[in-house]
Amino acid sequence: MSIDSSSDSPFWLSWCDGQSVSDPQRSLSAASPAALFGESAFETMRVDQGEVLYLEDHLDRLTTTALALGLAEEIDRSLIQSEIKNALEEIGVDRAGRLRITLMRAIDTASGLNVERCHIQRWLLYSPLLNVADEPVEICFSTVRKIPPACFDPAWKHGNYLSSLLAVREARARGFGDAILLSTEGFVTESSCANLFWIRDRELWTCSSDSVFPGLCRKRVLEVAEEMSIVVHSGHYQPEELLLADELFLSSSIRGLVAISRLEGRDYDLGFPDSLTAQLGVALKKRDQAELIRRVL
Incomplete structure (x- = not known):
């Protein structure tokens, strides 16, 4: 098995800035700085019994990366926590899953390398863990x-x-x-x-x-x-x-x-x-x- 075989899941739910997105692949532009330059900050978190494990620690690390990359001068943690809470309530499942949060610049406010005053999108992607057994x-x-x-x-x-x-x-x-x-x-x-x-x-x-x-x-x-x-x-x-x-x-x-x-x-x-x-x-x-x-x- 692969250590990250959960990423092979065909089932994804996604949200952008707190709003549900039916098809994230069509919503992400090829002209996005995240696609052009790999510029984004993310965290992948485990969801168990409707809760994100060690959420505060993950947000600490997300903030460190975002600030280091110049994505933002500060991160609205309360807003992110609220969006995660709403997303998990919408999922309505108790099984184990993985939740990825990605911060990236919105294409409609970015122009090449001129990224001042860009809106930073907050993407959430959820998928269930298909195999949670401790297989070597x-x-x-x-x-x-x-x-x-x-x-x-x-x-x-x-x-x-x-x-x-x-x-x-x-x-x-x-x-x-x-x-x-x-x-x-x-x-x-x-x-x-x-x-x-x-x-x-x-x-x-x-x-x-x-x-x-x-x-x-x-x-x-x-x-x-x-x-x-x-x-x-x-x-x-x-x-x-x-x-x-x-x-x-x-x-x-x-x-x-x-x-x-x-x-x-x-x-x-x-x-x-x-x-x-x-x-x-x-x-x-x-x-x-x-x-x-x-x-x-």
């Missing part, structure tokens, strides 16, 4: 390299995901579900759309935060590991380090923790339910449940 994933190393931090801050979640797209296509052509991208220096970074962890001798290892996306699930994994008194190593590592690991897993806001059963030609004994990956996953699900209770109350 088989991955490979990609020949596509991750964009260096000197070019784009890895903390920005912007519309240019071409390197990730090419990496996934390459992996699927080889029969794998996802791929790990290396830095231009040859160090391990992350998969196409998820952070990477590995376990060796019951200790947790991950890539240095200066070269990877600051995933919210990644943050919670590190917090839970500290609570469980697990030794954590962070740094720049060669690909060979992963082949010495006892366990590998990916983390993302949509899927949570997904065990890696195979890396290239190396198979991993998943060892459930005694694996450290499984124990961390249970602890994270408890946190998610506490977050749902907090939002409902």
Whole structure:
């Protein structure tokens, strides 16, 4: 499976500036700066029991990206929260889903690179999660390299995901579900759309935060590991380090923790339910449940 197989869903609901849109593909212009230049800021959030998990954290990150890209001088968080609330009420389902919010310039107020005083559209796209089972994933190393931090801050979640797209296509052509991208220096970074962890001798290892996306699930994994008194190593590592690991897993806001059963030609004994990956996953699900209770109350 792919870590982001939910994106293959044929069912989408969409809203623009709080209004339902029946056909978003016809509503997005090819002349939009988002299409021409990849200029947009977005967040993809998990919806469970009619609530967005960790919404405030996602909006913090969306604001950071939007300000860094110059999309806006400030973000009206209360307006976005209201539009998300109305959208979820319109959906009227309790099943798990993914909700993507994208900020982009409206074509009717943008003219080439002259983007002053442009209206920033707020797009919401929802699709149900077709497969929420914790199925292990088989991955490979990609020949596509991750964009260096000197070019784009890895903390920005912007519309240019071409390197990730090419990496996934390459992996699927080889029969794998996802791929790990290396830095231009040859160090391990992350998969196409998820952070990477590995376990060796019951200790947790991950890539240095200066070269990877600051995933919210990644943050919670590190917090839970500290609570469980697990030794954590962070740094720049060669690909060979992963082949010495006892366990590998990916983390993302949509899927949570997904065990890696195979890396290239190396198979991993998943060892459930005694694996450290499984124990961390249970602890994270408890946190998610506490977050749902907090939002409902």
